[in-house]
Amino acid sequence: MKKSMLLIFxxxxxxxxxxxxxxxxxxxxxxxxxxxQSEGGDSxxxxxxxxxxxxxxxxxxxxxxxxxxxxxxxxxxERLPNVPKLxxxxxxxxxxxxxxQYGGTLNTVTAQVDWDxxxxxxxxxxxxxTPGILGEEITPNILEDFEMSDDQKExxxxxxxxxxxxxxxxxxxxxxRFAIEDVIFNEEITPIVPTWLKSAGDASxxxxxxEVIDDWTFKMTFSEPYGGFPMQLAITNWRGYADLLKPAxxxxxxxxxxxxxxxxxxxxDEEGYDEDQWVSLFGDYDITEREFNQPKSQGFPVLNxxxxxxxxxxxxxxxxxxxxxxxxxxxxxxxYIDEVRSNIVQDSEMxxxxxxxxxxxxxxxxxxxxxxxxxxxxEEKGGYIAHTADMHLTPSDIFFNxxxxxxxxxxxxxxxxxxxxxxHAINREEIIDSIYYGFAEPSTWVDSTFDVDKAxxxxxxxxxxxxxxxxxxxxxxxxxxxxxxxxxxxxDFQPLAELLVEYLGEVGIHATTKTLDQALWSExxxxxxxxxxxxxxxxxxxxxxxxxxxxxGKLWNxxxxxxGEKGEEPPEDVKEFYQILNRVNVSTxxxxxxxxxxxxxxMNDNVWQFIHIENVKQPVVLNAELGNVTADAMAIGVNxxxxxxxxxx
Amino acid sequence: MIHYIGHRLLQLIPLxxxxxxxxxxxxxxxxxxxxxTYINQLELSGTxxxxxxxxxxxxxxxxxxxxxxxYFIWMKNILLHGDFGRSFSWNEPVSKVIGERLVLTMxxxxxxxxxxxxxxxxxxxxxxxxxxxxxxxxFSFIGFIGLAVPNFLIALVIVYFVFDTxxxxxxxxxxxxxxxxxxxxxxxxDLLQRIWVPVLIxxxxxxxxxxxxxxxxxxxxxxxxxxxxxxxKGVAEKKLLFKYxxxxxxxxxxxxxxxxxxxxxxxxxxxxxxxxxxxxxxxLLDAFRTQDMYLAGSFILxxxxxxxIGTLLSDILLAWVDPRIRFGGVxx
Numbered sequence: 001m002k003k004s005m006l007l008i009f010x011x012x013x014x015x016x017x018x019x020x021x022x023x024x025x026x027x028x029x030x031x032x033x034x035x036x037q038s039e040g041g042d043s044x045x046x047x048x049x050x051x052x053x054x055x056x057x058x059x060x061x062x063x064x065x066x067x068x069x070x071x072x073x074x075x076x077x078e079r080l081p082n083v084p085k086l087x088x089x090x091x092x093x094x095x096x097x098x099x100x101q102y103g104g105t106l107n108t109v110t111a112q113v114d115w116d117x118x119x120x121x122x123x124x125x126x127x128x129x130t131p132g133i134l135g136e137e138i139t140p141n142i143l144e145d146f147e148m149s150d151d152q153k154e155x156x157x158x159x160x161x162x163x164x165x166x167x168x169x170x171x172x173x174x175x176x177r178f179a180i181e182d183v184i185f186n187e188e189i190t191p192i193v194p195t196w197l198k199s200a201g202d203a204s205x206x207x208x209x210x211e212v213i214d215d216w217t218f219k220m221t222f223s224e225p226y227g228g229f230p231m232q233l234a235i236t237n238w239r240g241y242a243d244l245l246k247p248a249x250x251x252x253x254x255x256x257x258x259x260x261x262x263x264x265x266x267x268x269d270e271e272g273y274d275e276d277q278w279v280s281l282f283g284d285y286d287i288t289e290r291e292f293n294q295p296k297s298q299g300f301p302v303l304n305x306x307x308x309x310x311x312x313x314x315x316x317x318x319x320x321x322x323x324x325x326x327x328x329x330x331x332x333x334x335x336y337i338d339e340v341r342s343n344i345v346q347d348s349e350m351x352x353x354x355x356x357x358x359x360x361x362x363x364x365x366x367x368x369x370x371x372x373x374x375x376x377x378x379e380e381k382g383g384y385i386a387h388t389a390d391m392h393l394t395p396s397d398i399f400f401n402x403x404x405x406x407x408x409x410x411x412x413x414x415x416x417x418x419x420x421x422x423x424h425a426i427n428r429e430e431i432i433d434s435i436y437y438g439f440a441e442p443s444t445w446v447d448s449t450f451d452v453d454k455a456x457x458x459x460x461x462x463x464x465x466x467x468x469x470x471x472x473x474x475x476x477x478x479x480x481x482x483x484x485x486x487x488x489x490x491x492d493f494q495p496l497a498e499l500l501v502e503y504l505g506e507v508g509i510h511a512t513t514k515t516l517d518q519a520l521w522s523e524x525x526x527x528x529x530x531x532x533x534x535x536x537x538x539x540x541x542x543x544x545x546x547x548x549x550x551x552x553g554k555l556w557n558x559x560x561x562x563x564g565e566k567g568e569e570p571p572e573d574v575k576e577f578y579q580i581l582n583r584v585n586v587s588t589x590x591x592x593x594x595x596x597x598x599x600x601x602x603m604n605d606n607v608w609q610f611i612h613i614e615n616v617k618q619p620v621v622l623n624a625e626l627g628n629v630t631a632d633a634m635a636i637g638v639n640x641x642x643x644x645x646x647x648x649x
Numbered sequence: 650m651i652h653y654i655g656h657r658l659l660q661l662i663p664l665x666x667x668x669x670x671x672x673x674x675x676x677x678x679x680x681x682x683x684x685x686t687y688i689n690q691l692e693l694s695g696t697x698x699x700x701x702x703x704x705x706x707x708x709x710x711x712x713x714x715x716x717x718x719x720y721f722i723w724m725k726n727i728l729l730h731g732d733f734g735r736s737f738s739w740n741e742p743v744s745k746v747i748g749e750r751l752v753l754t755m756x757x758x759x760x761x762x763x764x765x766x767x768x769x770x771x772x773x774x775x776x777x778x779x780x781x782x783x784x785x786x787x788f789s790f791i792g793f794i795g796l797a798v799p800n801f802l803i804a805l806v807i808v809y810f811v812f813d814t815x816x817x818x819x820x821x822x823x824x825x826x827x828x829x830x831x832x833x834x835x836x837x838x839d840l841l842q843r844i845w846v847p848v849l850i851x852x853x854x855x856x857x858x859x860x861x862x863x864x865x866x867x868x869x870x871x872x873x874x875x876x877x878x879x880x881x882k883g884v885a886e887k888k889l890l891f892k893y894x895x896x897x898x899x900x901x902x903x904x905x906x907x908x909x910x911x912x913x914x915x916x917x918x919x920x921x922x923x924x925x926x927x928x929x930x931x932x933l934l935d936a937f938r939t940q941d942m943y944l945a946g947s948f949i950l951x952x953x954x955x956x957x958i959g960t961l962l963s964d965i966l967l968a969w970v971d972p973r974i975r976f977g978g979v980x981x
Contacts, residue, residue, distance in 0.1 A: 113739055237696045238696060272730070284740060357816065359818065405763050490832075519939065
């Protein structure tokens with residue numbers, strides 16, 4: 001029995017080797033003519049899968065997808081930049097890169113007409129990169145390299161020579177200059193230069209200065225040290241390249257300073273814009289990374305792996321970009337997958353149905369742990385695998401709005417002891433078991449011990465005595481109530497709120513929960529009208545600068561961000577939090593990571609909000625046939641590496 | 650008659666102005682605007698929206714102007730250019746957003762209307778003529794269930810049932826292989842195969858209601874003296890039935906055209922959401938939720954105009970079909 005199994009195994013292994021060898025030969029034969037110009041001169045195809053190529057200069061032959069063979073395009077070596085990016089978008093120790101094969105369509109699904117988060121993440125290309133989106137190191141991407149001066153004020157960036165837009169036009173310094181001088185520094189288009197482009201990421205400081213050095217090099221200079229700037233280009237805000245790099249040859253037609261006035265007027269008339277609305281017209285045609293699911297994205301030159309091909313009411317179809325700049329170690333131009341179809345459904349519940357029916361090849365943004373049993377049940381029938389990867393957020397942090405306009409409320413919740421008491425009243429184990437099926441751990445951001453006695457002791461210390469009904473009284477002598485207002489942004493919020501009402505009741509704090517519509521919740525949040533609620537924060541993806549500060553101290557946050565013009569001045573201990581946060585924002589990677597540790601300590605001491613669990617898992621549903629995927633990473637990082645996925649059959 | 654129609658048309662003008670103002674104001678009543686929703690969406694995904702972007706967006710959408718100015722600009726463009734403004738979330742002219750979905754919506758609605766009538770009228774007549782027969786009881790029973798169970802629930806049950814037994818998600822109007830194919834004969838056939846599910850589901854409530862109305866109206870008529878007289882004079886039963894009482898009993902169909910017209914283009918929102926149909930219904934619902942005000946406002950305006958015109962039409966038709974109404978009007 002054992003022997004026959006072994007035999008079968010050996011046989012199938014052999015067949016697999018033969019098949020890959022065959023397909024390799026075919027590719028080589030198909031592109032024979034194009035290989036002559038490649039850098040290393042003639043060499044045979046011997047270094048296929050086996051030998052590890054780690055430097056792109058070792059690649060001698062480049063191949064293209066079969067769908068380009070019949071098209072009248074320049075040779076693949078001419079389409080690629082002189083130094084293409086040899087890719088592995090995941091950290092080496094997490095994913096052993098496999099050479100893939102071309103073909104297939106990737107189906108994603110969204111319930112929003114103009115936004116498909118999963119496709120956006122798959123397709124996005126930043127100027128620089130941080131593998132696995134961990135924020136631990138910064139690697140080249142569209143830019144081949146960068147240098148930072150010792151004083152962290154001057155940044156020199158090197159573009160990949162010979163890089164092309166998807167329409168075949170070369171990418172030049174004029175494209176950078178146009179994006180910077182004619183868009184960022186054009187007051188009509190950009191009334192206020194965004195903060196992240198100002199020195200030290202500080203709204204009150206001057207913006208950068210831009211200087212072209214030569215055809216492939218430019219420099220950005222800040223007046224203050226800004227070591228965190230490369231991280232801003234790599235991942236912060238999920239930023240793509242479009243802020244600093246735009247296809248000038250395409251967009252000048254719509255820009256008042258370059259466009260022919262009559263033609264511009266004709267276009268304005270056609271779109272139903274007034275004469276002074278050229279900025280709106282320009283904005284429509286200037287497709288940034290978040291706008292691929294918009295009608296005008298058709299024909300817009302991009303640097304991303306896929307570009308818009310077809311648009312309809314129910315889907316967006318994207319096809320591969322013939323000028324994409326990434327290759328694998330065998331010299332195959334990426335992406336492997338021919339097309340991506342972003343399906344639009346009328347409601348988010350429909351997404352789950354499509355997923356379990358096996359119609360979707362990638363679903364992350366709308367997958368949720370509570371649905372895991374449903375995914376698993378239909379896994380085999382649907383031909384997908386529901387991976388549990390790491391989450392880049394803590395998904396359900398509980399916050400009290402410390403700046404809500406009510407004196408009694410403020411007096412109580414601004415008392416650190418109250419927050420500590422609540423923190424100790426939360427039963428993490430129960431939450432993790434009942435809501436997260438065990439796919440989470442008690443948080444280390446705050447003291448996670450469940451200790452009702454200590455909570456009671458702290459509350460007694462505060463002088464919050466119990467009234468006749470057993471609930472504690474506020475300083476005004478009336479029953480103190482924590483009114484949770486929850487919106488169903490995620491399926492775990494409502495059950496968690498119900499548990500919280502129970503936990504707070506155990507220590508004598510009266511709490512209620514109410515569910516609001518998402519839009520209404522947002523309005524109330526913006527208007528500082530929420531008292532207590534639940535929302536995720538990007539504590540894991542630290543470079544996003546989101547530790548809930550916009551919610552637990554709404555007015556303080558406004559004050560800090562507006563340089564004291566709006567909001568309310570925070571007390572000293574909160575200022576300390578913001579000073580550390582600022583260092584996270586502007587420092588180089590190592591220093592920033594250190595500052596994150598300090599921030600964690602600060603959070604631990606003050607319990608600004610209740611980050612009750614961490615290391616939470618997020619389901620990523622992926623077609624079972626996809627290669628080069630791993631679940632041993634951040635889910636959104638997996639999502640980021642779509643250009644290297646391929647269908648095994 | 651012409652005088653009467655002209656008079657009615659003139660009355661419409663102030664009514665429509667009032668409707669347009671109310672439509673515009675109601676949409677803006679909730680706190681915040683489209684931008685609040687939009688910015689919040691971005692922020693929840695970890696994107697900081699810069700002050701500069703907010704100012705630029707406000708200007709682009711014209712949200713920095715006071716409400717009455719926004720209204721006048723909107724009305725001016727509708728009246729002078731037939732331009733209903735732009736939808737914020739679609740970033741396209743409203744007419745295009747609605748227009749693209751109108752054909753499918755109308756196909757479904759008209760199909761539904763025809764199916765409703767085809768089923769309900771014969772059954773209604775049968776139930777009235779054979780009152781308290783076994784079939785009458787069965788039809789009444791089914792009819793009450795159809796009336797009582799909401800359409801979307803029937804849709805949910807059917808979607809679940811089909812998925813559970815076949816593993817196919819019946820969503821949308823086309824099978825996957827035709828979804829992105831250009832229009833062709835095969836695609837139309839594909840559509841015709843799938844359209845029955847929403848049509849039958851949406852038709853249930855309407856059919857059930859109509860059966861009850863037909864039955865009731867006809868029962869009233871059948872017991873009237875002229876029927877007895879005609880029967881006594883030996884008029885054949887079939888001719889008797891269809892020449893007089895049925896014609897009178899059909900009146901409610903005509904008088905409800907006023908509501909039928911707007912439903913043809915509004916698309917059954919909730920059923921469309923459950924069955925994932927690209928009709929106008931979900932678009933309207935979404936426009937309200939996100940305060941996409943020109944899209945929502947134009948939609949309400951168009952629906953109101955259709956209701957008003959529909960009511961006028963049914964009045965005219967009724968007067969034409971039913972002499973009693975016509976003469977009643979003349980006397981006055």
